[in-house]
Amino acid sequence: MTDVRHAAFAAISIIILFGTIYSVAFNTFLDTSNALVTHLPHPLSHTHYFASKSNVLNVYFIKKVWAWTTAAFLFSWFTSPPQVKAPTRLIKYFTLTSIWLLFTAWFFGPPLLDRVIVASGGQCVIPMPTGGPIVVPNEYCFEKSTISASSHPQLFDLWAPPPPEWRGGVPRLRRGHDISGHIFMLTMSTLFLSDQLRPSFKIRVWSTLHGWAVAFNVALIGIWLFATYTTSVYFHSPLEKFTGYLLGVTCFAFTQLPIFNIGQQGGLASQEHASRSRIAVDS
Secondary structure (H helix, E strand, O other): OOOHHHHHHHHHHHHHHHHHHHHHHOOOOEOOOOOOOOOOOOOOOOOOHHHOOOOHHHHHOHHHHHHHHHHHHHHHHHHOOHHHOOHHHHHHHHHHHHHHHHHHOOOOOOOHHHHHHHHOOOEEEEEEOOEEEEEEOHHHHHHOOOEOOOOOHHHHOOOOOOOOOOOOEOOEEEOOOOOOHHHHHHHHHHHHHHHHHHHHHOOOOOOHHHHHHHHHHHHHHHHHHHHHHHHHHHEOOHHHHHHHHHHHHHHHHHOOOHHHHOOHHHHHHHHHHHHHHHHHHHO
16 A cells, blocks of 8 residues: 555655746746735736635635644544554654744744845845835844834834835845745645554544544645645745755654654554454454
8 A cells, every 4th residue: 555655745746846847937936035026916816816815725724734734633633543542643743843833933033934034145124115125124024013104213214204104014034045934834734644644544444533534634635735736836936945845844754763653653553463353353
């Protein structure tokens, strides 16, 4: 039987490769590091639904990747039979959750993805309604607070004052290497959920509730693969997508080290042995 991890890895690798080649060949991607265009609607948003950042997939799924992944994992784990509830499955989940937080939320200050942008020459900029973006200190991007002429007048001394109706905006780090956080999270989540399906696929009989849990996980993997395709086609430069993919694969591969599988194989082996014993007795 094909290892579901291998199938998921092949699928997401092919999708990212095809989507990236397509985005370059037909110039469909938006360079999110370009401070002059990244705050504007995607040029194809009026004709291609998934090129719009406000599409349902992006707003309700991609921006909440790990929340959905957590729900799917917990549904599967809590409905699994005792013999496959190995503690290492939880350890893998908490390890990847910690990695997610370190890269996207906090790493002794700014998250690691923000640190990469700054280290690669990125600047904190805020788009202005009267022209191009202005550069502000990086701390404002780390704080993610709204900046306006009334709240931070000292930042606008050297620039043309914005129109009175302008209420300000939230600055963003641009112009550096912006590792695709979406590709990173989608890759890591897809591989993690496929790994968590393996114990279920080795069980001969599922409870009704666990059957629904497996179906939910499979459906979510399908959504993540489609979301990976839309992201590959419409957003980020090829290099940013590749580094996001490489980071996601690397983080997942870390949880495949032998130390994370202690106990899981034993539980599955015991379950298979018990099943063979029952078959022998019945015959």
